[in-house]
Amino acid sequence: GDSVTQMEGPVTLSEEAFLTINCTYTATGYPSLFWYVQYPGEGLQLLLKATKADDKGSNKGFEATYRKETTSFHLEKGSVQVSDSAVYFCALVVTNNNDMRFGAGTRLTVKP
């Protein structure tokens, strides 16, 4: 079935460090791909998305490129801040399907 695999955490970085969180997917159709972020005590909120191959989603300095050849959607940020500390979830929705599948989540802690 459709699924998402993302790198296990936790990830701890110093402020201004470069961030990569890996995400790969398995899907029988043509998925849309998402990154959601969950701040402490809150629900998930959309960070960025891409709906077709080679699309790049970006928001708040974060980027991810939909790579069909490697079935990947890795999240990157050039310079993280303490306020980026959160749990990040990769997710997919397959076209004409009715549910989203999430990865296990990666906890990021950024230290000053």
Place this chain on the structure above:
Amino acid sequence: NAGVTQTPKFRVLKTGQSMTLLCAQDMNHEYMYWYRQDPGMGLRLIHYSVGEGTTAKGEVPDGYNVSRLKKQNFLLGLESAAPSQTSVYFCASSYRTGRLGTEAFFGQGTRLTVV
């Protein structure tokens, strides 16, 4: 601008007790979902609804029932709670899914402990 509201936010149940979690959205969304979040497992879909009066099973439906009598509300019921149902429950809604990457909006979660 409430978005998705879940009640209650916290609850402790004894094994065998029943309860209903309420989700309400004010965005006129067709699709609504219930997920559970467990450590190391991400979010898993319990049940979902594609419109008023319709429901469908997700990945982990056993032990739960749902109802969507009104478009804005989606109820999740536990008829006989078990310790394995200790989790954080999230409700979400969206205009559609699987079409042009439609975004889902999440509630703040309900932390349920079954003792």
